[in-house]
Amino acid sequence: MATRQQLEYLSAIERGWMRLYDDLLSQGYRLRARYHPDWIPSWEQAGISLEDIHAQDLTVLKNQLAKFGDSAIDATRVIDGKHVWLKFIHVTSEFNELPILKTVSSDPHRDDPQNHCATLLDVLNIPACGELGACIIVMPMYREWFDPTMHLLGEALDFLDQLLEGLAFMHQLNVTHGDIKSSNIMMDANAMFPDGFNPLVVGCGRHRLSLQDETPRGSRIKIPVKYVYIDFGHGHKFESFATRHKVERTGGYEGLPELNSIWKSRRKQLELFDPFPADVYALGHFIFDFFVRSTPTLIPAIAPLVKKMVARRPSKRPTADQCVRVFRDAASSLSWSLCDRLPPIRLYTWAASSEETRETERRELQDYHDRLAVFLQVTGGHPRLLSQITSRPALSNQQDLHLLASTQPTSSKRSELTEALSTTKASRHSSSSPERSTFLRNIECVKSNLCDGQS
Incomplete structure (x- = not known):
C-alpha cells in the first residue's frame, strides 16, 4: 500500500514501478529508495520543508523520473552493484522488441565487435506483468552519445564509423531497426564512469546542469567507448535474406520520402516499404542533421556518401555494407583535419x-x-x-x-x-x-x- 508521501510526490507511472519493488528485488534488482513501499522523503526525515528545496531541482527530478518510468527506469543489480536499465515491454504487441534483442544478444553475436545493438542482460517474468502480456528486460546502463562532449573531428568519425558498422551488422542478421534517431543512439560509458553516473542526466537536456553527476575518468580519446542502438520496437526480423519482404509502417522514423508521398496523396491504405533502405535513409539523415547541416565544410570527405544515403528513391541508396566501405575509404584519407574542432553538438539537442x-x-x-x-x-x-x-x-x-x-x-x-x-x-x-x-x-x-x- 502506498504511503501518504508516495501518493503526494510520486507520479502515477512511478507508483506502478513502486508496486513492483518487492518482485524486482526478489529477482535481484533494486529500484531507487523512493520506490520502496515504506519510503519517506529525505526532506521530511530531516524536517526540511518543500519551500527550502530549490524548486527547479525538484521539478527536474520529478519530471525525469516520471518520464523514464513510462517505459524504462534505472535500477541496481544486487549481486554486483551495477547500475542497469529496466524496460517494460508488451510481448504480445506488434512493437515487441524482445525477439530482436535475443537474436543480437545470443552467441556468437553477443561478443562480436561489429555488434552495436543494446545488450539484453536478463528477462524478468513477473506475475503482475504477465497478466498484462508484458515482461521486463534488463539492459546495461547506457548514456547519451553526445555526453560528455566530443571536441575533435576524430572523435566524431569514430562515432559515425561505429554506427555504420552496427547498421551493417544488423542487416547481415536480417534485422532492421525502424526508428534510427538521436534518442535511440546511446553510449556504453562504463569505462569512463567506473563508479557509475547519475541516470537522471540522460534525456534531461539543458536541465542536466542542475543535476549532480560524476566526473568522467577520461575522454573518448583516452578511453575507448562503444556506441549502441536501442529501442527496436519498430524493427523487423526476417529468417533469411530470401524471406525479406516489404512491411507496413506502424510508427517509427517519420521522415521517409517513400512514405511522405503516401500521406500527401491522402490514400487511406498503408503502402508497403522496404525497411532496409529505410534504415540507411534514417541514419543518413541523422548524420546530416548533426554533422553536415550546420557545418557543411567540416567533413567534406563524407558528404557524397551522406547525399546518397538520403536519396529520395530507395533503390538509389547504398546498402549498409556499401556505406561502411565508402565511409572508411573516405575517412582513412584524413589526417590533420581530424584535429579540427567540433561545434558543441549537444546544443542541437535543445x-x-x-x-x-x-x-x-x-x-x-x-x-x-x-x-x-x-x-x-x-x-x-x-x-x-x-x-x-x-x-x-x-x-x-x-x-x-x-x-x-x-x-x-x-x-x-x-x-x-x-x-x-x-x-x-x-x-x-x-x-x-x-x-x-x-x-x-x-x-x-x-x-x-x-x-x-x-x-
Missing part, C-alpha cells in the same frame, strides 16, 4: 539561447585545447582514426598538456608543440573565440613542429 550558446562555446573551447594535445600524443604526432590506435596510454588531466614536452627523443619539438597549443589556449581568456584562420595557423605550427622533430 533550443539553446544565444547566451547559452556563447557560454557553452567558451567553456568547451577550453576543453578542446586539452583534448587536442592528448589526441596528438596518443597518435604519436600522426593524427589518424581512433579505431586505428591499438593502445591508449592512461593519462591524468594534469599530464595532458605537459606529456608532449617530456616525450623523447624529440623533446625540444614537443616543447614547441606545447607552446603552440598554449598560445591558442590563452585565447580562452579573451572576450571572443579565435577566428578559424588563427586556429588553422596554430594547427600548421603544430604539424610543422612534429614533422621537423621526426626528420
